[in-house]
Amino acid sequence: MFLIKFSFLLISANVVITFGEQSQKFFRSDYEKYLPETDSFYKVHGLPKTFDRAKETCEIEGAELFYPVDEDEAKAMITYWKEKQFFSSIYIGVSAPFVPEVYQTIHGASIDTVYNKWAKGEPNNHAGNEHCLTLLDDTTLNDINCDTTKSFICKKRASAIHWNLLCDLPDKRYEYVEQLGRCYKFHTNPRNWTEAFRACNAEQGYLAIIDSQGEADHLVNVTKMAKKDDVEGNYLRGAIHLGFVKKNSMWRSIMGRPLKSLGYKTWGTNQPDGGDRENCGSMFFNGKLNDIGCNQQCFFICEREIPLLENSINLRFGDYDDVQ
Ligand SMILES: *[C@@H]1O[C@H](CO)[C@@H](O)[C@H](O)[C@H]1NC(C)=O
Numbered sequence: 001m002f003l004i005k006f007s008f009l010l011i012s013a014n015v016v017i018t019f020g021e022q023s024q025k026f027f028r029s030d031y032e033k034y035l036p037e038t039d040s041f042y043k044v045h046g047l048p049k050t051f052d053r054a055k056e057t058c059e060i061e062g063a064e065l066f067y068p069v070d071e072d073e074a075k076a077m078i079t080y081w082k083e084k085q086f087f088s089s090i091y092i093g094v095s096a097p098f099v100p101e102v103y104q105t106i107h108g109a110s111i112d113t114v115y116n117k118w119a120k121g122e123p124n125n126h127a128g129n130e131h132c133l134t135l136l137d138d139t140t141l142n143d144i145n146c147d148t149t150k151s152f153i154c155k156k157r158a159s160a161i162h163w164n165l166l167c168d169l170p171d172k173r174y175e176y177v178e179q180l181g182r183c184y185k186f187h188t189n190p191r192n193w194t195e196a197f198r199a200c201n202a203e204q205g206y207l208a209i210i211d212s213q214g215e216a217d218h219l220v221n222v223t224k225m226a227k228k229d230d231v232e233g234n235y236l237r238g239a240i241h242l243g244f245v246k247k248n249s250m251w252r253s254i255m256g257r258p259l260k261s262l263g264y265k266t267w268g269t270n271q272p273d274g275g276d277r278e279n280c281g282s283m284f285f286n287g288k289l290n291d292i293g294c295n296q297q298c299f300f301i302c303e304r305e306i307p308l309l310e311n312s313i314n315l316r317f318g319d320y321d322d323v324q
């Protein structure tokens with residue numbers, strides 16, 4: 001017993017030291033490009049998306065849709081994306097969201113304050129329908145229809161990284177729960193199950209899986225505390241997406257384990273009741289499980305393992321024997 005405790009303390013000490021250093025020069029492993037000149041991290045998204053989806057994708061990764069501040073940054077990013085894939089242009093975080101031809105960055109600053117070398121004859125607002133901007137690989141800008149899908153780059157300034165030491169990720173909204181050895185974040189932005197799954201994944205977590213009564217109680221508390229009462233929109237109040245689904249008539253956690261074998265499987269009264277219409281998993285605000293349509297928008301909770309400690313304290317996927 002003493003030995004186990006001792007090694008655990010050593011691991012903890014290491015963790016703190018490593019994470020402290022990481023906050024200086026690390027954002028996420030998928031933001032592999034760092035430019036000292038801008039003190040920023042970058043990631044190329046090759047899969048083309050509309051302007052709004054591109055912007056949102058960067059946001060859920062905790063970053064921002066890239067736009068060049070100056071010609072050096074424009075050139076550096078063209079070189080970077082050409083190392084990866086050969087698109088001839090990408091969306092940048094500059095558009096005319098309110099008034100045609102009045103272009104501003106995603107931060108609301110005028111295009112005059114950032115890089116703005118137009119391609120010949122551009123912007124032309126063709127057919128009155130081009131309100132979003134692309135950066136071409138000849139370092140000029142063009143306006144296009146915002147529904148066109150394009151590749152894009154996300155950017156994170158190092159000075160804007162807020163490292164969460166206990167949860168080991170750059171997001172302070174994850175809360176570490178010592179008794180459970182995990183971190184949780186309640187999302188008050190309603191999404192359908194599929195998009196909730198995607199959002200948790202993008203921020204390096206996963207839709208929460210309840211594995212004990214204590215964890216259920218905690219998530220009920222988290223739900224009570226969440227600032228959710230004023231959230232408007234067309235979503236299902238009273239339910240929260242969780243990380244379990246029905247596949248081939250069997251409920252399983254998104255880690256693959258049958259619900260029956262988890263440490264918590266308390267369905268709400270008469271649940272599950274949706275048959276083939278409700279193949280995704282949620283809980284009511286009281287913690288009882290509920291089947292829900294995968295297209296139903298509601299709140300959701302993401303969970304995060306603590307990577308370096310997981311072998312020693314994670315009772316869900318391993319046990320103490322693995323450490324010795
Ligand atoms: C939930 O909140 C109550 C009241 O604040 C507290 O007494 C209880 O310990 C909490 N339970 C968990 C599991 O966090």
Ligand SMILES: *[C@@H]1O[C@H](CO)[C@@H](O)[C@H](O)[C@H]1NC(C)=O
Pocket residue numbers: 192193194195294295296
């Ligand atoms: C979930 O929402 C997204 C975005 O609104 C939509 O494209 C997708 O079809 C929805 N998925 C389901 C299963 O309803």
